[in-house]
Amino acid sequence: MHTDRDLSTLTWRKSSYSNQEGGSCVEVADGRPDIMPVRDSKVPDGAVLVFGAEAWQSFVRGTPQP
Numbered sequence: 001m002h003t004d005r006d007l008s009t010l011t012w013r014k015s016s017y018s019n020q021e022g023g024s025c026v027e028v029a030d031g032r033p034d035i036m037p038v039r040d041s042k043v044p045d046g047a048v049l050v051f052g053a054e055a056w057q058s059f060v061r062g063t064p065q066p
Contacts, residue, residue, distance in 0.1 A: 007037055007048055014041050 010029035017025075025041040036056035038049045051059070 007050075010037060012039070012041075012044070 007029070010031060012027040012029050015026050015028075027039050027041045027044070029037040034053055036051045036053060038051065040046055
């Protein structure tokens, strides 16, 4: 597993399901074709989960849409 990814220059965006009251929000960072970084928007300096692109696409396909 390759672990020396520099995530410091990424631009993060909040979930479209987030609102101004806070709550359980996630942010993702686009721009890397090989991975999808995900973090808790309430703790931007906290841990980042990094999913492979194929795993993330499978997750999104399996998520119910409104």
